[in-house]
Amino acid sequence: MKRATVYFQEDLHKALKIKAVESDSSLSEIVNRAVRDTLAEDLGDLLDIEGRKKEGTISYATFLKKLKIRGQI
Numbered sequence: 001m002k003r004a005t006v007y008f009q010e011d012l013h014k015a016l017k018i019k020a021v022e023s024d025s026s027l028s029e030i031v032n033r034a035v036r037d038t039l040a041e042d043l044g045d046l047l048d049i050e051g052r053k054k055e056g057t058i059s060y061a062t063f064l065k066k067l068k069i070r071g072q073i
Contacts, residue, residue, distance in 0.1 A: 006031070016030055016031070
């Protein structure tokens with residue numbers, strides 16, 4: 001583990017301390033879990049973007065026309 005100094009807004013710090021007590025976890029465990037979850041979400045987003053690179057693009061006007069033809073607008 002690496003040590004780092006992180007500054008929280010006072011209300012966020014209080015909320016984290018309460019959560020730590022109620023969940024029988026340390027503040028570090030909660031922050032590490034949150035950061036890990038955020039990084040996993042970012043990876044998922046990046047993989048989605050990568051997978052969609054092959055999709056064609058369509059202009060806004062063309063998209064609206066297609067919606068009109070299908071009776072959706």
